[in-house]
Each structure stands twice: as C-alpha cells, then as structure tokens.
Amino acid sequence: MEKRTFILKLAAVCSLIVLLHVAMIPFVDGTILIYFHKCSSPKQHSLIIGASRASQALMPSVFKDSLGIDIMNFAFNGTTSPYSKVYSHAINEKIEDNSTKGTFILCVEPWSIGMLRDSITGELKYTEEKNILNELCFFNGYPNVEFIAKDYDKGWGNIAYTRWRKNSSITGHEDGWIEVMREIDSTDIAKRTKGKADGMRSSLPYFSFSTERLNELTQLIAQLKKHGEVYLVRLPVAKGIFEIEEELNPTFDSLITTMCTSYNAHYFNMQPLHEEMVFNDGHHINRQYAPKCSSMIASWIKGIATSEKK
Amino acid sequence: MSFTSLSFIPLIIAVMLLQWVVLPKRAFFQNVLILVSSLAFVALSDWKAAILIALSGAINFVLVSKMHTLAEGTVKKWFFYFGCILNVALLSYFKYLHDLVAGLQSLFSTDTFNLGKIYLPLGISFFTFQLIGYWIDVYNEETEPEKDLFVFFTYLFYFPKFVSGPIERLQNFTPQLKSARQFNIPQVTDGMRQFLWGFFKKTVVSAHCLLFYKSLYASPDSMSGTNLLLAAVMNGIYVYTDFSGYSDMACGISKGLGIRITNNFAFPFFATNIGEFWKRWHISLTTWIMTYVYTPIAFILRRQKKMGTFIAIFSAFIIVGIWHGLKSGYLVYGCLQALFFLPLVLKGGNMNTSAGSNTSGIVSFLRMLALFLLVCITALFVREIPASQTLKEISALLTRATQAPDLSGVLGVTNAICWALIASCFAVEWINRKQDHGLNIQRLTAPVRWSFYIFVILAIFFFSEFPGGGFIYAQF
Numbered sequence: 001m002e003k004r005t006f007i008l009k010l011a012a013v014c015s016l017i018v019l020l021h022v023a024m025i026p027f028v029d030g031t032i033l034i035y036f037h038k039c040s041s042p043k044q045h046s047l048i049i050g051a052s053r054a055s056q057a058l059m060p061s062v063f064k065d066s067l068g069i070d071i072m073n074f075a076f077n078g079t080t081s082p083y084s085k086v087y088s089h090a091i092n093e094k095i096e097d098n099s100t101k102g103t104f105i106l107c108v109e110p111w112s113i114g115m116l117r118d119s120i121t122g123e124l125k126y127t128e129e130k131n132i133l134n135e136l137c138f139f140n141g142y143p144n145v146e147f148i149a150k151d152y153d154k155g156w157g158n159i160a161y162t163r164w165r166k167n168s169s170i171t172g173h174e175d176g177w178i179e180v181m182r183e184i185d186s187t188d189i190a191k192r193t194k195g196k197a198d199g200m201r202s203s204l205p206y207f208s209f210s211t212e213r214l215n216e217l218t219q220l221i222a223q224l225k226k227h228g229e230v231y232l233v234r235l236p237v238a239k240g241i242f243e244i245e246e247e248l249n250p251t252f253d254s255l256i257t258t259m260c261t262s263y264n265a266h267y268f269n270m271q272p273l274h275e276e277m278v279f280n281d282g283h284h285i286n287r288q289y290a291p292k293c294s295s296m297i298a299s300w301i302k303g304i305a306t307s308e309k310k
Numbered sequence: 311m312s313f314t315s316l317s318f319i320p321l322i323i324a325v326m327l328l329q330w331v332v333l334p335k336r337a338f339f340q341n342v343l344i345l346v347s348s349l350a351f352v353a354l355s356d357w358k359a360a361i362l363i364a365l366s367g368a369i370n371f372v373l374v375s376k377m378h379t380l381a382e383g384t385v386k387k388w389f390f391y392f393g394c395i396l397n398v399a400l401l402s403y404f405k406y407l408h409d410l411v412a413g414l415q416s417l418f419s420t421d422t423f424n425l426g427k428i429y430l431p432l433g434i435s436f437f438t439f440q441l442i443g444y445w446i447d448v449y450n451e452e453t454e455p456e457k458d459l460f461v462f463f464t465y466l467f468y469f470p471k472f473v474s475g476p477i478e479r480l481q482n483f484t485p486q487l488k489s490a491r492q493f494n495i496p497q498v499t500d501g502m503r504q505f506l507w508g509f510f511k512k513t514v515v516s517a518h519c520l521l522f523y524k525s526l527y528a529s530p531d532s533m534s535g536t537n538l539l540l541a542a543v544m545n546g547i548y549v550y551t552d553f554s555g556y557s558d559m560a561c562g563i564s565k566g567l568g569i570r571i572t573n574n575f576a577f578p579f580f581a582t583n584i585g586e587f588w589k590r591w592h593i594s595l596t597t598w599i600m601t602y603v604y605t606p607i608a609f610i611l612r613r614q615k616k617m618g619t620f621i622a623i624f625s626a627f628i629i630v631g632i633w634h635g636l637k638s639g640y641l642v643y644g645c646l647q648a649l650f651f652l653p654l655v656l657k658g659g660n661m662n663t664s665a666g667s668n669t670s671g672i673v674s675f676l677r678m679l680a681l682f683l684l685v686c687i688t689a690l691f692v693r694e695i696p697a698s699q700t701l702k703e704i705s706a707l708l709t710r711a712t713q714a715p716d717l718s719g720v721l722g723v724t725n726a727i728c729w730a731l732i733a734s735c736f737a738v739e740w741i742n743r744k745q746d747h748g749l750n751i752q753r754l755t756a757p758v759r760w761s762f763y764i765f766v767i768l769a770i771f772f773f774s775e776f777p778g779g780g781f782i783y784a785q786f
Contacts (some may be wrong), residue, residue: 003330006495010502020771118427149316155513157772165724 024156025143027163030172033151038074038176039136040144045099046071046228048176049091049220050107051078053235057285058105059294060175066298067305069103073176079127082112083217086128091220093139095227102228105297106221107235108256110249113217115210116203179287182280193238193282200244209249214259221263230265231304232256233297236274238282268300311355312473313559314513314776321351326566330493337490344464344487344567351469352432359431360467366400367466370441371459374448378455390449394442401438404430409636435633436475437466439598444480446602453481461487468569470560474553474783476572476594483571491568500752501565503763507749508558510766510774511551515735517775518728519548525719530703534713538703539683540720545693546686547732550579552782553592558747572597577743579685579736582677584650587685595633599626620655624648638697646688731769738762 030037046069048058054075063071074094081087095102116125128134132151138144152159162168171179224230234256237245245252253269260267270293277293278286285293311318325347333339353360373393380386408428447453456462465483523544526537533541557574564571578590588596604626611618624645631644687707690700720729739748749766751759 003493003495006498007331017767017771123427153776155771155774157768158774161724161772 021156024159025145025148027159028143028148028152029163030174031166031168031170032159032162033148034170034172034178035076035132035151036144036147037172037174038072038076039132039139039147040142041072041140041174041176042142043096043140044070044072044074044094045096045101046103047091047094048073048075048105048107049081049087050075050105050235051081051109051112052076052178053109053237053284054105054107054233055176055178056180056280056287057235057290057293058107058297059177059290061177062291062294063103063298066295067103067301071103071105071175073178075107075176076131076133078111080131080133082114082128083213083220084126084128085216086131086134088216088220088223090133090136090139092223095224099227102224103301104224104228104230105301106217106224106230106232108217108232109234109237110209110245110252111207113210113213114207114248115213117206117208119206177290179290180280180284182286184278184286184288189278189280189282192280193240196281196283197240197244200241204244204248207248214255218259218263221259221265225263225265230263231297231301232260232265232267234267234269234271235285235293236270236272236277238274238279241282242271242274266301266304268297270296311351313556313563314509317354321347322563329491329567335490335492337488340491340568341460341464341487344569345460345467348464348467348469348472352467352472355473356432358429359433362431363433363437363466364463366397366437366441367463368459370397370444371456371462374445375455375457377445378448386449390445393445397438397441397445401434404428404434406632406636413636413638433472433474436471436473436477439477439595439633440466440480443477443598443602447479447481453479456480456484468564468571470564470567471571474556474560475592476557476560476574477598478571478594483569486569494568496752497565497568500750501562503562503749503751504558504565504747505562506763506766507747508555508560508562510555510770511558511735511748512555513774513776514728514769515732516548516551516555517777518732518773519544519551520777521775522720522725522728523548526717528719530699530706533706533710534715535707535709535711536713536715537717538707538710539687540715540717542686542690542707543683546682546689549689549692549782550575551735556783561747573746576746577739577748579682580678580740580743581681582674583654583681584647585654587681588647595630599629603629616655616658620648620652623651623655627651634692637694639691639693639695639700642697642700643688643691646691650684728773731773734765734769 028036048054048060048071050058052075055073055077058073058075060071060073063069072094074091075081076087081090116127117123118125132147135150136146138146148156169181171181173179221230221232234253249255256267256269259265273296277289280286311321325343328343329340333343349360352363370393373389373396377386377389377393380389444453448455456465461484462480464487465478465480468478468483471478523541526541526544527533530538554575561571561573572594574593576590576593578587581587581590604622607625608619608622611621614621627644627648628641629644630647631640631642634640634643687704690703691697693700735748742748742750745751749762751762754762
C-alpha cells in the first residue's frame with residue numbers, strides 16, 4: 001500500500017469517528033450535562049447567581065410568572081462558582097452587553113465568600129480554577145460544543161446510551177434550574193443532613209473568611225449595577241447547618257448588610273424562614289419547595305419595586 | 311497533558327503530519343521535531359519539571375563526559391560515586407524527604423519539622439533512574455558517553471516515555487536517532503493498533519475497575535470478605551490496565567514516529583510463578599533493578615550461595631518498593647515480593663528463574679489464578695493507605711469471608727456490560743499472549759481484524775470514562 005492511500009484510508013476512518021461524535025450532539029440536554037443549558041443559552045439580561053443552593057432553589061419560571069422577567073439561573077456549585085475572578089468573568093460573558101434594566105439575584109453564604117486551605121501545606125485552594133468555568137472560552141450559543149467536549153467525562157456514545165436508558169436523577173432545565181429528583185423521606189433527610197453537617201464541621205478548621213472573595217463580590221455588584229438592579233439573598237438552611245455557618249463567620253449578616261448599603265443593593269436574609277422549607281440534606285431546598293422559596297423572593301423584589309415607585 | 315486529554319490530539323496529529331508529510335526525510339529535521347514537541351509536551355504538563363530536567367540533564371551530560379576522560383583509578387571512581395549520589399540526592403529531596411520527615415514525626419509523635427508539601431516534578435523517578443543507569447553504563451564502559459547534547463536531550467525529554475517510562479537505556483535509544491526514520495506502513499499500523507488497545511485499557515477497563523473498586527470499597531471497616539477480595543481484584547486490574555494501557559499508548563505513539571521503545575508489560579497476569587510475573591511486569595524497571603542492583607549484589611555475595619541470592623533479591627525488591635515512594639505500604643510490598651521468591655531460591659533458582667511449569671493446562675490455570683489473587687492482594691499495599699490499615703483489611707478478608715456481600719453498586723445492566731468488557735480485555739490478551747501487545751492481530755484476515763477494531767472503537771465510544779487525574783504511575 002502506498003503512503004498516500006494509507007493516509008487517505010486513515011483520514012476516512014478518522015472522519016467517520018468524528019461524524020459519530022457530531023451525531024451525538026443533538027442528544028445532549030440537561031439530563032446528560034446538568035449545566036449544559038446554563039452555558040448553551042444566549043446572552044441574558046437577568047441572572048440568578050450563586051452556588052448549588054441557588055441552582056436548586058431558585059426557579060426562573062416562578063420569577064417570570066410573578067415579575068414578568070426572563071431570568072436565567074446561572075448558579076453552579078461551591079467549587080465551581082464561589083465569588084471569584086473566574087465566576088465574575090463567566091457572568092460578564094453571559095450578560096447582554098447593552099442591558100441596563102436587568103435583575104440580578106445574588107445568593108450569598110459564608111462558604112461562597114470563604115476560602116479553603118490545604119490541610120498539610122496551608123496553601124489557599126482556588127477550587128474554581130480547576131473547574132469548567134475556568135476552562136471555557138465560549139459561554140453562549142446552542143449547542144456549546146466546547147462545553148460538551150470539556151465537561152463530559154465519558155465517551156460520547158454514552159450520551160445516546162444514557163438518553164435511551166432514561167435513568168438520570170438530576171436534570172438541568174433550559175432556564176438553568178437544577179432539579180434533583182429526591183423524594184421527601186424524613187429518615188433519609190436526617191441521615192444526609194447529619195452527614196453534611198459532619199463534613200462541614202470537619203472542614204471548618206481549614207475554611208476561613210476571604211477578603212479576596214468579598215472584594216470580588218463587591219466588584220461584581222458594582223459591575224452588575226450598570227446592568228440593572230441587584231438583590232442579595234441568603235437562602236435558608238437547617239438549624240444545625242446554620243450553627244456551623246455562624247461559627248465560620250458570625251458577622252456575615254452585618255457584613256453583607258453594610259456592603260449592600262454602600263452599593264445601594266438590597267439584602268434578604270431568609271434564614272428566619274427555614275422552618276417553612278424542607279431540605280434534601282440540610283442546605284439544599286427540596287425541589288417541591290423550590291417554587292415556594294422562589295415565590296418568597298419574587299414577592300420581596302416586587303415589594304421593593306413597588307415601594308421605590310412610590 | 312495526558313495521552314487521553316483533548317489537548318494531546320492536535321499535538322500528536324501535528325507531529326505525525328510534520329514528520330511524515332511536511333518535513334524533509336532527514337534525521338536532523340526529524341530530531342528537531344521530536345525534541346521541540348517533547349519540550350512542548352513536558353512544558354505544558356509541568357514547566358517547572360522541564361526546567362529542572364534541562365538543568366540536571368545538562369549537568370549530567372558534562373559530568374559524565376568529564377568522567378569518561380579520566381584515567382582508571384580512585385579519582386574516576388570517586389567522580390562516579392559523586393555523580394550517582396548527586397542524582398540520588400535530587401530524587402531523594404523531591405520524592406522522599408517529605409515522606410521521611412512525616413514518617414519520623416509520626417514515629418516520635420512530634421511536628422517540629424513541618425516541611426509542608428514539597429513539589430514533585432513530573433517523571434522524576436523515570437528520568438533519574440535513566441541518568442543513574444547512564445552513569446553506571448559509561449563507568450563500566452558498556453557505552454560511550456553521548457557527544458551530542460541535542461541527541462541527549464531528545465533521549466531525556468522524549469515525550470512518549472517521559473511521564474511513566476519505560477526506563478530506556480541510552481544505548482538502546484539514541485542509535486535510532488542517528489539515521490532518518492522511514493515511513494513504514496506495517497510499523498505505523500501496528501503502532502496505531504497498540505495505541506488503540508492502550509486507550510481501551512485505560513479509558514474503558516481501568517476506569518470501570520476503579521469505579522467498581524470504589525463502590526466495593528465503600529466501607530472497609532465493616533464490609534464482607536467477598537467485597538474486600540473483589541475490591542482487591544478490581545484494584546489489581548485497575549493498576550495493571552492503567553499502567554500497561556499507558557505503556558501501550560507510549561509504544562504505539564513511538565512506533566508511529568518510527569522509534570521503538572521497550573514494551574513494559576508482557577501479559578503478567580498469565581504468569582504461573584512469581585519469577586515469570588516479574589519478567590512480565592514493569593519490564594524496564596525490573597531490567598534496571600536486575601542490571602544495576604541484583605546482579606552486582608549477587609556477584610559480591612556469590613560465596614554465600616542461597617543466602618547471597620536471597621539477600622540480592624531482597625535488596626532488589628526493597629528498591630522496587632522504595633521506587634514507588636517512602637511509605638510503609640510500599641516497603642511492605644517490596645518485602646513481600648522478595649519473600650515470594652523464597653521457595654524458588656530454596657529450590658536453587660534465582661531472580662532470573664521463570665520456567666519450571668511442565669504441568670497440564672488445568673494445573674497451570676490454577677497456578678495462574680492463585681498468583682493473580684496473590685498479586686492483587688499484595689497490590690493493596692501500593693496505595694496511599696498505611697500498611698497497618700492494609701494488613702487489617704487483608705486479615706478481615708479471611709475473618710469476614712462468610713459475611714453476606716453487598717454487590718448492589720456493581721450490578722445492573724450497564725455494569726454487566728462493563729464486566730463483560732473487562733473480561734473481553736483479558737480474553738483478547740489471552741488470544742494474543744504470544745504477541746508483543748494485546749491487539750497485535752496482523753496475522754489475522756482483514757474482516758477479523760476489522761471486527762476487532764470496530765469492537766474496540768465502539769467500546770471506547772460508548773463506555774469510556776475520562777475522570778481526570780491522569781495515569782496512576784505518573785505520581786511515581
């Protein structure tokens with residue numbers, strides 16, 4: 001066989017493999033990659049920002065019904081989207097450049113403005129730098145092939161296989177809301193809450209408040225103010241988890257309140273309402289209570305808008 | 311950058327196209343390409359390691375050339391010792407100092423000397439062993455010192471072998487750089503087959519074994535003996551398919567570039583005795599240890615007969631253990647491997663002995679199975695877990711043997727397919743056990759070959775996993 005024929009045959013086989021991969025792209029959705037829609041939607045005027053609590057508790061559809069706004073839930077999780085340069089960059093990429101009347105709901109908690117240290121070396125851990133938002137160049141446009149290539153950690157044939165098997169327990173909806181299919185079972189919840197609280201408590205010695213993250217948050221608020229109204233929300237958590245958070249940062253509320261006053265933003269601490277919610281593990285609101293939580297926030301925003309009009 | 315990462319694909323395609331299509335067919339251009347792409351690969355993976363190795367490589371190059379000019383005698387001998395100690399010191403600082411201090415602190419229950427975490431350069435063990443071997447070979451006049459720094463650097467940085475070996479001897483490698491490589495279709499095709507097989511082993515078999523291991527090993531303090539045994543087997547297969555998968559990919563890429571490097575594995579799980587196993591497992595390390603540790607010690611202690619042989623074997627396997635790191639588990643692993651040789655030594659054999667099985671098929675199979683289980687159980691020591699914890703697990707394996715197993719995490723339709731893929735990996739390797747790699751199927755007809763290719767490609771397409779973290783032996 002000649003070299004030329006060999007290379008042509010090889011190119012044909014490679015093209016076939018590439019085609020097989022391309023054929024899988026239409027099958028990707030929020031059951032395959034839970035953050036797919038967050039990074040495959042067009043640029044937005046309004047965003048929900050935060051970590052996993054926000055991604056599971058705040059339903060854009062509720063805000064659309066109550067406030068009449070199209071808002072995308074652009075919250076990820078604690079290691080991917082703590083307040084940081086990486087997350088701020090992603091948010092800036094996601095906002096429509098000329099938007100001025102947007103609504104931005106920023107969920108805050110001690111963990112997302114805290115920093116973990118290595119237990120041996122004491123080095124600060126910038127977890128977000130090893131996550132998908134730091135690897136992406138493109139945050140918008142359907143389908144975001146770069147996102148699939150960098151975030152999907154299986155062979156692409158598994159995309160079709162998983163869709164066919166239909167056994168996903170987490171769904172990322174088109175509006176960015178993450179739905180965790182978990183039923184309310186008090187024994188199960190108590191077990192998971194204990195596990196979560198133990199985990200959080202064991203990480204307490206290595207976690208500390210970060211002025212660097214707080215600065216990122218303040219800069220982000222200042223930036224978002226150019227695009228519309230900014231609302232900060234502390235989502236409720238179970239009592240035991242709240243106590244750990246108080247140990248982590250006892251002045252958290254006053255800190256956020258002061259910051260909001262200086263930047264003319266609004267702050268809603270929902271912790272006193274924690275008994276009205278059911279949590280999957282003490283800090284993620286159960287999907288059945290997400291509409292209630294979202295609607296409470298929507299009412300609060302509506303109240304502010306009405307009083308400002310007066 | 312790993313062979314399975316997305317960023318590696320453009321690099322390897324560009325290198326292949328440049329070498330075989332664009333550049334003139336002259337050794338100089340081919341070597342420049344290899345060195346530049348190797349430097350890019352190493353720098354993109356760990357730029358600090360690239361600088362360190364360039365510095366260390368240059369110093370070793372100069373010192374070895376200088377040693378070669380010295381007349382035989384004490385000065386040359388001390389110069390040689392100095393060179394070897396220099397390399398051992400470098401390796402010790404980066405790889406062993408932290409573990410040593412941590413071990414001593416734990417022994418004396420103190421934390422006075424907290425060194426923090428010492429940076430571990432990528433590929434340092436493989437690179438240092440190659441340099442020490444080079445010093446010894448030049449000192450023993452088994453090879454001339456390399457005169458061309460450019461060729462020497464190409465040897466050190468050569469990207470297919472940089473991260474996890476094989477530990478290549480200079481005299482086996484550099485002659486291939488002296489003349490232009492020709493495009494050889496059978497060799498390139500075979501390289502692609504070997505790469506494909508390595509990719510399958512790493513991303514399908516090894517990845518699922520790791521998942522199964524994690525699932526079976528969920529609660530080591532209370533799990534059943536069956537769970538522990540299955541977890542040990544999964545861990546053993548995981549280590550084998552991860553490392554041999556890497557080695558197959560490295561050899562495959564290298565064949566594609568027209569350069570042959572040592573095959574690091576020869577189906578070790580089909581061995582029927584420990585001597586044969588070590589001739590098939592991590593071949594380049596075993597060869598290095600045989601050449602530079604076992605043989606000299608056995609020669610010095612030749613009058614001690616069996617005791618001398620055993621001391622030589624024991625020393626060799628202590629080095630094998632320490633090569634992984636300075637942790638109690640690695641040391642126990644080395645000692646156990648040496649102990650397994652004891653019956654062989656008592657019978658008058660040595661580390662070179664591997665034959666001795668003129669037995670029937672069923673007996674060979676049972677021996678193979680017993681050795682496989684032994685290897686898997688002892689491989690539990692090659693983990694980050696302290697040896698005491700592993701010992702507890704091994705004793706629990708026997709005491710909790712009758713406890714009901716919990717296999718819920720490894721059952722189901724998808725897992726059943728993955729079990730079948732793991733089994734098929736061994737079946738294919740058994741069919742090709744007399745070849746130099748698991749997918750060397752050139753001897754078969756085209757339709758059969760293509761059936762194999764399609765099976766492997768589809769298995770990768772549907773069931774591969776890329777969880778990150780790279781290859782297990784990159785940490786050593």
